[in-house]
Amino acid sequence: MKIYDFVYIDDCEPDYLIFLEVLEELNFKGNVKRLVDGELGHEFLLQLKQAEKKPKLIILDLNMPILHGMDLLKIIKMDEFLRTIPVIIMSSSEYEKDIQNSYFNYANSYIVKPDDYDSLLKTMECIINYWFKIVKL
């Protein structure tokens, strides 16, 4: 099992395709694993835990069927192995409650999904710069 740069947990297909498009435009060559709901995300993270292959970054949507992103966040941050992985919440919600709850549950960042392509491009560029170049993981 390889080491993943991004574990991307989001049920929204168009968002994921754009995400890949942005990574390509940014010339990012890392490994991305996408899971389409919280439950599958959880299962996958448990597999990584078994294999002791910590991914570098988790990008997590909140509003997902089966297992809500907030619940998965709580699970991750309560797990001794998983809790050290930075979790970036990326949601369409600008709801103050969602934002505060995320930080309360130890999210590392909360980003409201940008409304247009260029903003997303800039946002992802910052994320990659910060988490893969500036920060030591």
Add this chain to the structure above:
Amino acid sequence: MARLSKIIADIVLENLILISGGEINITEDQIRSEEDDLAREIFMGLLILHEELKYKEERQKELEKELRERERLFRGVFENAPLGIALLNLDRSFNMGNPQLLDMLNYTIDELKQKNEKEIIFLEESETTTDDDEKYIELTDKLIESFKTAKRYLTNNDQIIWTEITSALIEDELKQPEFIVSIIEDITKRKIIEDELMLKSEELKRSNAELEQFAYVSSHDLREPLRNIATYSQLILKRYSQGLDERVIDWLTQIKDSTARMQNMIRDLLQFSRIGRVDLKFVEIELKVVILNAINNLNPLIFETGTKITYDEKLPFVIGVKTQLILLFQNLINNAIKYSRKGIEPEIKITVDKDENNWIISVMDNGIGISEKYFQSIFVIFQRLHSKTEYSGTGIGLSICRKIVDFHNGKIWLTSKEGEGTNFYFTLPIEQKSERDYENL
């Protein structure tokens, strides 16, 4: 000696009638002039005894009168009190009940006296006892002085009434429990209103929760597909505009612009729906800070348009929700800039006045002005007076203003002259009445 005994006998006989209530017609002078010492002493004694008896008799009459007066008073209270009063024996059987109680329960006094208080309590099928049985025991055991309870009674004509009852113990002279006195109030009408109110408030809570849910859904679920439409049309424009038919580019631009507009509308609508949420707290804030915040948020626009904003040197502290007041000024300033006259740099002047109860704040501009016939409709949500191409915007800014001012228990209005400018006024109460909303931080 014969003379003396004769005199005594005479006096006793003569005065027997007098002692029992008549008058003694002997003056003290007469007694003093009597030579016989013993006779004089007896005279004196009789006189004192007589006075004593007379006094006792009068006092007796007075006491009886007082007692009758008190009895009348208490009976009056008992019979005319606008509440039911019951005197219960210690086993809670009725000993006495006032007319209001009889009327309430539809019993005659004789019927009531046959009843025990426990018998007339109305219980649901699921209930076996009311929880106040223990309270009566505590009362008769003198563990408590009195207690309040609410329960239903079944009246003699099969009506269920809600009552609120206060009970206390009456002790005999030896401080032993003797009776229980209960004041019984028929609260059926109040209970019905309360129940209705409760139902309404539940409904309101539910509909508020639904609204909240709706706001959440619009913030997330509605915006997601829109965001995708916008992003993908942008991506196509960005990557493939070269070589595309002019018309296709135009159509894609239309898609992109329309979605952007709808995104703005949803965002504004959300903002609108969030004003007046119950969890918002009123605080005391310096108006200057509010205005500076609003100006700061609009900085790029103000700079770009060369807008000049002036405000009073001395500005008061006001009570309100900070973020909302900022939004209020932001919308008013934004509005003033948006509807400025072409070729004339916007000038905005903010002044504060006060009357007895309110701060009156005015935001004056030198813009295009508004015809008086639109003074009301501009506050209606999504109401626009101009075409989208002429002046952009979702038409929600002033509705938000009004909602914020309403939430702060104020008023908003305007004066305007077309071609000269508009003056928006709003009031903020100097003190906010509701304590729930106001928390001094």
